[in-house]
Amino acid sequence: MTIVLDAGESSPQFHPDDPRVVPPLPEPAATPRVQLDRVSKVYRGSRGTVPALDTIDLSVAPGEFVCLLGASGCGKSTLLNLIAGLDRPSAGTVTAEGRPALMFQESALFPWLTAGQNISLALKLAGVARSDRPGRVEELLELVRLPGTASRRVHELSGGQRQRVALARALAQDGSVLLMDEPFAALDAITRDVMHDELTRIWKRTGSSVVFVTHNVREAVRLGQRVVLLSSRPGRIVGQWAVDIAGPRTIEHPEVAGLAAEITVRLREEIASHARTR
């Protein structure tokens, strides 16, 4: 990664392509890419009802990177599923531009297909002409820094490489809204760190809007322009932070650690108050 030092300046000026630099929040746009108005979700089954989400208002601007945090079971995946159109809210409305792409903790690649065929299938479903697909597959593999791996089988790839292919496949689907459900949770710390840089770089290149779910507060502050905290079940939005850190971010950065500590205090309060009321 390149850090450009301006001649004569004592403080480093960081290259705009630095994958650790997250731009500030965009101006509120007239038309958000994702909009949830008073969204609630109640699951009904043979064992009764489970209120999962309660009156969520959330909008995501074009090109915005939002991280969604909350205790286990607070409804984060439910929220992503609603935005993806995989499920319907019990109340309220969800609108999203295009067909949002989902990426999960497990790469969920088809093991009987090669890396290239996995991506090509997504291109086919997105309506890309057959003749354009091989070139587009190679472009996407280059974007995730896996050029020349189209013929590799899934089992020949490392965990980090599989997540890169899964990211390429998600971007192949449409790319205007990317929904990520703890995509790096299963990776070791070093690989996760590399993937944070890669995701920031790719997000800035593509202009996608990203909704990123994580349990990891530092990861949320490292990546997001905005962090949204959900209460314990049923999930309500109980806090939002704009992450205004101008320089390059890493998980260890003091400002990242400082804001993460503040959010963690709020998260602990939320979990404790939920435990008291149960």
Ligand SMILES: Nc1ncnc2c1ncn2[C@@H]1O[C@H](COP(=O)(O)OP(=O)(O)OP(=O)(O)O)[C@@H](O)[C@H]1O
């Ligand atoms: N299809 C379903 N039917 C019934 N209950 C469900 C269903 N899907 C999720 N739930 C319940 O709704 C609540 C929210 O689940 P969800 O998976 O959205 O939470 P989460 O915040 O993503 O959890 P985690 O962080 O552990 O992945 C949980 O109590 C879960 O058990």
